[in-house]
Amino acid sequence: MxxxxxxxxxxxxxxxxxxxxxxxxxxxxxxxxxxxxxxxxxxxxxxxxxxxxxxxxxxxxxxxxxxxxxxxxxxxxxxxxxxxxxxxxxxxxxxxxxxxxxKPPLTKEITPKNGASFEVGDYSLKVMDSGNESVLLSINGDDIEVRANSVRVYDKLALEYIEDVLRVYYANVEVDRKVRKDYEVYYPFRGLKVKAGDEVQIPITVYNNGNKELNLQLKILSKPLGWDVRVLDESGKYEVNEIALNPKASAVLTLFIKISEDASGKKGIRFAVGEEISEITLDVVKNAGIDVIIPMLGVETEAGQSVTFPIIIKNRGEEKAVKLEVTEKPAGWNAYFLMGNQRVKSFLLEGEQEITLFVEAPRNAELGEHKIGFSINGIEKNVSVFIYKTYKGEPAKILVIVKDEEGNFVKKAKISTGDETTLTDGYGKAKIELKPGEYKIFVEKEGYETVEEDVTLEDGEEKTLEITLTKLPYYFELEGSGDTVAVTAGSIGSYTMSIKNLGKEEDSYLLSTFDVPEGWSAEFYYAESPMRKIKINPGESKEVTLRIVPPFNAQPGEYNLTIAVDSSSGLEKRINLVVKLIGEYKFEMYPETPMVNIKAGKEGIAYLSLENTGTAPITNIKFEVSAPQGWDVKVTPQVIPELGSLYFEEGNVGERTSEPKNRLTVTIKVPETTPAGTYQITITGKGDQAQASTQITVRVTQSSNTAYIGILILVLTFGAVIWMMRRVGRR
The missing domain is CATH 2.60.98 (Tick-borne Encephalitis virus Glycoprotein; domain 1)
Known part of the structure; x- marks a missing residue:
């Protein structure tokens, strides 16, 4: 289908x-x-x-x-x-x-006539009948009709009948089909240069690419006279005549060749794996007195590793000097010869000696196969190293471990190299990632001598560097509780600092202050006792408190002073301290008279006093009034720009710009219809820093005319009520 x-x-x-x-x-x-x-x-x-x-x-x-x-x-x-x-x-x-x-070429073109015959290639054609609508042909005994204006194909012939003309096209070609082999044979060497008497082993790999099991015979088709040539298994122990391969499987064989002692020149060996015939050419050199046997011709490794090639040298004559030389190696690689653990360039040989070719591949070696060439008494040899993994271009990583002389980890040690800077953690460790190259590593820590180390890092290398720091004889650390202390006016401020002796020896420290504001007091205390000098043992620390007392009339603001600690060794450390003096913002308002009498419809005046009872000026005091509805109350002035402090004295910080007291005038207009009685007016002053309020009591009275009118209204109302009662009662 x-x-x-x-x-x-x-x-x-x-x-x-x-x-x-x-x-x-x-x-x-x-x-x-x-x-x-x-x-x-x-x-x-x-x-x-x-x-x-x-x-x-x-x-x-x-x-x-x-x-x-x-x-x-x-x-x-x-x-x-x-x-x-x-x-x-x-x-x-x-x-x-x-x-x-x-597409065949045009071979014959005729006007067909009954009985006419002709040949095209291996085909015999005869016209049996022809007309306007078709032509009937006999081709090799077969009747073929070709209709007008059409094409008829017969085997390799194409017949075309158009306008009473017969055209014959002949495809004189053969199709050659190349059948796929279901297996492949691979061996790395097509030609080798060898010495007479050598034994050569060449690996051969056979792959089954098909989907069926294969049985393949192995044969040596030709070899030089006197040579021993066999096909062995991968281990080289057993001779193999036939192999069986499962689908998609492979087998590794060894072509073993023992060259005769008298052989020389180029020799060929032909062998067959199934139907696949292969050939290897060997260029045989006559024995020059020394045989060099290299069991391993090529190895695989990753970049940055070392590999060794054992080499056996046999002396077939008298004792002679053997000279070793590496003639070829990739740039950046290192290669030399070892005899035991000693590097050698020449030695005397009697009999047989095994040496080692030691090869070091750099971490930035290129992927692929690399050739190492060497000469032993003029006999040129080479081996190969295949790099399957490289670190080229990868950054290097260095782990720095910092300890002191006693083996304790040093935390927060500064590690710097080039543009990179980092600090060690709580375990004295720091990791740095760098490009490959040569670096100077600096390790610093307060109280310790600086250490400098030269480090060479290769591509992708991970290296550990252990550093031991030595303590200085005299060194201390001064740490304060910040660089700012807040003090409220009229109180005592405290600032705590810690002095730690990081040196090897006991040391004493002198404490002093500079730039203390005039009139202020600054004293050091340790264990609630005043002091100026203190002794501290190595590795110990003590906390000292600086008590700061501002004068009673000090203005709020920021003040600067400096704390200095000097050790007996001459080392000094300072703390620049900012003292923020916080003032008390408060003022009061009160009426100068407890009550104001105002007649309805009239206007009255009351006076209020303002007084700053705090320690700092109050600015931009504005006033708000709460009064009975319809009342008109005005405060003069409406704004007081600044109300000075009672505790400010000229010459303390600056000149006084405002008085601590002020007087307000309150104008009150009472509507005429306001009934007589007692009323409250609340006045609130709001400044930038504080606010206060007070009340004014207003007693409202009516005029005499108004009283008379009220009596008349009452009499008339009473009379009207009596009149109405009489009239209704009569009904």
Whole structure:
């Protein structure tokens, strides 16, 4: 069914290419082709392969070994004289349906006449009948009718009948199918330079690429006379004549060659693995008196590691001097010879001696294979080192561990190199990441001598550096409780500081203050006792308190003073302290008279006194009034810019700019309709720093005319009530 489906697709694709006014095509191949196989038609080659990610087949079309086009599945592709279409793909069998057409050249052109005959290639053609609508031919005994204006294909012939002219096209080509082998044979050396009498072992790897088990015979087809050549297993212990390989499996063999002592010149060895024939050429050098045997020709390692190659030197004659020389190595690599643990360049040899070629690969070595060449008494040899992992371009990491003389970890030690600076943690450790190169590492810590170390870091290297710091004989640490202390006016401020002796010896410390404001007091206390000098043992610390007393009339603000601590060794440390003096902001308001009498409809005046009872001026005092509805109350002045402090004295900090007392005038206008009685007016003063309020009591009285009118209204009202009672009662 798959084949028929492919044919249908092929026919549909071909239908899109009309045959009229164009040369016809002849199908020269159709069938299933395995992945990896090729179809060759003249100068064209169609190679079938598989896309590895999506596992879809495709074909590569070559013309004279040059890639022309890539053919995808289901696409009709034309290149020169061929066109190809790929049909269905069978993943289990790894094959795909291929239809291949060839565009044949015009070979014969005639006007057909009944009975006429002619030959084209291996085909005999005879005209049986001809007319306007068709021509009937006999080809190799088969009757073929070609209708007018159409093409008929017979085997490799394409017949075209147009306007009573018969054109014959002949595809004189053969399709050569190159079958894929299901296995591969790999061996690293095609030619070796060896010495007479040497034993050579060459690894051979056989891969089964197919899906079936393979049985392959192993044969030595030809070898030089007197040589011992065998195929051994990987260990070199057993001779092997045949191997069995499971699908997708591989086997490693050893081609063992024992060269005769009298051999010289180039010699060839041919061997077969199944149907695969291989050949190795050996250039044999005559024995010069020394045999050099290298068991390992190539090793694998990662960059930054060292590898060794054992070398056996045999002296076939009298005792002689052996000179060793490394002739070739990659830049930055190191290679030398060892005899035991000693580096050697030459020695006397009698009999046999084993030496070692020691190779050091740098951490920035390039990936791939690297050659190390050397000479032993003029005999040139080389080995290879394959780098499968490199650290080239990777940053180096250094772990610095800092301890003191007693082995204790030193925390917060400063580690600096170049532009990098860091501090050690609580365990005395610090990690730094640097580019490869040479560096100077500086380790610093207060109370210790600075240490300098030279470090060389390679690509991706991780190195640990242990540093021991030595304490200075005299050194101390001064640490305060900040750089600011707040003191409230009229109170005592305290500032605590710690003095720690970090030196090796006992030391005494003199404490003093500078730039203390005039009139202020600053004294040091230890254990509640005043002091100026204190002794501290090595490694101990003591807390000292500075008591600060500002004068009673000191203005609020910031004041500066300096604390100095001098050790007997001459080392001094200072703390610049800012003292913030916080003032008390408070003022009072009170009326000068307890009560004000005002007649309704009239205006009265009351006076209020303001007094600053705090220690600091109060600024921008504004006034708010709360009075009965309809009353008009005004305060003069409306704003007092500053109300000075009672405790301010001229010459203390600056000149006085305002008085501590002030007087307000309050104008009160009472509406005429206000009933007689007692009323309260609340006045509140609000400054930037504080506020206060007071009340004024107002007693309102009525005028005499108003009293008379009130009596008259009462009499009239009373008379009206009596009149109404009499009238209603009579009814």
């Amino acid at each position: 798959k084949k028929w489906a492919s044919l249908i697709i092929f026919v549909l694709l071909l239908s899109s290419f009309p045959f009229m006014s164009a040369q016809p095509w002849v199908t020269v191949f159709e069938g299933r082709v395995k992945i990896g196989e090729s179809l060759i038609v003249g100068e064209y080659k169609i190679y079938l392969t598989l896309e590895k990610n999506e596992m879809k087949p495709y074909a590569i079309i070559y013309e004279d070994k040059e890639i022309k086009k890539i053919v995808g599945q289901g696409n009709l592709t034309e290149v020169g004289s061929i066109r190809v279409v790929l049909g269905s793909y069978n993943a289990e069998n790894e094959d795909v349906f291929v239809a291949l057409q060839y």
